[in-house]
Amino acid sequence: MSDEALIVLENVNKWFxxxxxxxxxxxxxxxxxxVVVIGPSGxxxxxxxxxxxxxxxxxxxxxxxxxxPLPEEGKSLARLRSEVGMVFQSFNLFAHKTILQNVMxxxxxxxxxxxxxxxxxxxxxxxxxGIGNQAEKFPAQxxxxxxxxxAIARALAMQPKAMLFDEPTxxxxxxxxxxxxxxxxxxxREGMTMVVVTHEMGFARHAANRVVFMADGQLVEEAPPTxxxxxxxxxxxxxxxxxxxxx
Amino acid sequence: MDVFSDADNLDVYVTGFLxxxxxxxxxxLGAVVIGTLLAAxxxxxxxxxxxxxxxxxxxxxxxxxxxxxxxxxxxLYSTLGVVFSDDLELNNFWLGVVGLAVYxxxxxxxxxxxxxxxxxxxxxEAARAIGMTFRQTLTMIVLPQAGRAVIAPLGSILIxxxxxxxxxxxxxxxxxxxxxxxxxxxxxQAVFQIFFVFAGTFAVVxxxxxxxxxxxxxxMAVKR
Numbered sequence: 001m002s003d004e005a006l007i008v009l010e011n012v013n014k015w016f017x018x019x020x021x022x023x024x025x026x027x028x029x030x031x032x033x034x035v036v037v038i039g040p041s042g043x044x045x046x047x048x049x050x051x052x053x054x055x056x057x058x059x060x061x062x063x064x065x066x067x068x069p070l071p072e073e074g075k076s077l078a079r080l081r082s083e084v085g086m087v088f089q090s091f092n093l094f095a096h097k098t099i100l101q102n103v104m105x106x107x108x109x110x111x112x113x114x115x116x117x118x119x120x121x122x123x124x125x126x127x128x129x130g131i132g133n134q135a136e137k138f139p140a141q142x143x144x145x146x147x148x149x150x151a152i153a154r155a156l157a158m159q160p161k162a163m164l165f166d167e168p169t170x171x172x173x174x175x176x177x178x179x180x181x182x183x184x185x186x187x188x189r190e191g192m193t194m195v196v197v198t199h200e201m202g203f204a205r206h207a208a209n210r211v212v213f214m215a216d217g218q219l220v221e222e223a224p225p226t227x228x229x230x231x232x233x234x235x236x237x238x239x240x241x242x243x244x245x246x247x
Numbered sequence: 248m249d250v251f252s253d254a255d256n257l258d259v260y261v262t263g264f265l266x267x268x269x270x271x272x273x274x275x276l277g278a279v280v281i282g283t284l285l286a287a288x289x290x291x292x293x294x295x296x297x298x299x300x301x302x303x304x305x306x307x308x309x310x311x312x313x314x315x316x317x318x319x320x321x322x323l324y325s326t327l328g329v330v331f332s333d334d335l336e337l338n339n340f341w342l343g344v345v346g347l348a349v350y351x352x353x354x355x356x357x358x359x360x361x362x363x364x365x366x367x368x369x370x371x372e373a374a375r376a377i378g379m380t381f382r383q384t385l386t387m388i389v390l391p392q393a394g395r396a397v398i399a400p401l402g403s404i405l406i407x408x409x410x411x412x413x414x415x416x417x418x419x420x421x422x423x424x425x426x427x428x429x430x431x432x433x434x435x436q437a438v439f440q441i442f443f444v445f446a447g448t449f450a451v452v453x454x455x456x457x458x459x460x461x462x463x464x465x466x467m468a469v470k471r
Contacts (some may be wrong), residue, residue, distance in 0.1 A: 092373035095469045106377035140470035175338025
């Protein structure tokens with residue numbers, strides 16, 4: 001198991017002042033596995049996701065990515081981040097760059113790849129997420145769903161070993177959620193290692209290998225989706241599911 | 248009768264404003280370069296650099312420009328022997344440029360720093376997430392957006408610098424205010440004419456400059 005694991009969290013703790021947002025979290029994600037993290041808001045699931053590429057430094061414990069502990073700061077941390085794609089709730093496309101520039105920037109500036117080659121790959125990725133014909137536009141000219149698909153393409157352009165999704169559909173109008181989830185589902189099918197923080201239970205059911213349920217900073221329960229949704233073990237998970245699934 | 252129809256007088260006028268133009272152009276270049284660097288220092292994760300940036304801003308923003316220019320002349324040149332050129336007038340020009348640039352850089356720094364605050368934190372986060380270093384994040388993502396947000400206030404700072412350039416007259420450069428004084432001394436009957444021509448020249452150039460910066464600010468604004 002530990003040979004196969006790409007991401008390993010051991011005894012991870014994180015405090016925001018007196019607030020214990022990650023409480024002794026242990027978790028591992030195997031290569032090619034899709035883990036969906038769910039839980040009530042404030043349960044620490046976003047913090048967990050952001051800790052994996054150290055956008056959020058942890059207070060204690062260890063996080064290992066691809067066999068190596070996360071670097072502290074500086075160039076080696078930047079290199080690690082370039083191997084982990086991240087998709088944010090608020091898209092965060094570079095507002096002063098065109099769609100194509102957004103996708104090309106990482107490979108060209110961080111990886112120092114040749115712009116001509118990157119351009120080809122970037123266009124292929126944009127076509128794949130259905131935005132190829134908007135490549136010369138600026139982010140503000142696109143809808144939320146389109147921007148989020150570009151954000152996924154931007155992360156994929158770095159050819160990451162894993163992808164982190166921090167509530168990727170929470171800022172979207174309902175009619176745009178599907179187009180983003182479709183892209184994520186196809187990624188999952190192709191064997192991308194994914195950690196997805198989301199409230200989309202449908203996605204968790206059909207795309208996840210494993211559901212992780214968090215509450216109050218603790219990892220309360222983890223199970224394959226069919227088992228988790230049909231037969232949650234903990235009271236907190238039962239309570240959570242009864243609140244969201246009855247509507 | 249007409250002061251400016253005299254070729255010598257006209258030459259004094261033109262030379263005076265040419266100095267102002269040169270002081271403005273070189274001073275702006277220096278102020279923007281130093282100011283941007285200072286702004287980068289002030290947001291950097293290194294405490295020594297942050298302290299340096301803050302000290303610079305507090306010292307130069309709160310010292311009258313006249314004193315700074317005097318210090319450049321009496322301190323740098325007379326006492327410390329800093330010489331930029333063997334030509335006395337050119338040397339005064341460069342001393343003036345130093346004074347203008349270090350002073351104005353403090354204002355440029357604060358304008359850019361406020362511009363940095365208009366860039367949503369998610370922009371820098373996304374840059375770091377694709378593996379950019381602090382420097383790449385700052386120079387490729389944050390500063391280009393911050394710069395566009397502060398074009399209008401930078402325009403005001405540049406206009407102030409242009410007018411402040413007349414202070415370099417106090418260390419013996421024959422720029423416009425010295426030129427005006429000389430013309431008034433020898434043409435006492437035409438004080439108003441001389442004054443309005445000199446003041447009018449500033450207005451005629453600077454009013455469109457202000458509108459130009461306003462137009463540019465709109466054109467370059469980052470749509471969110």
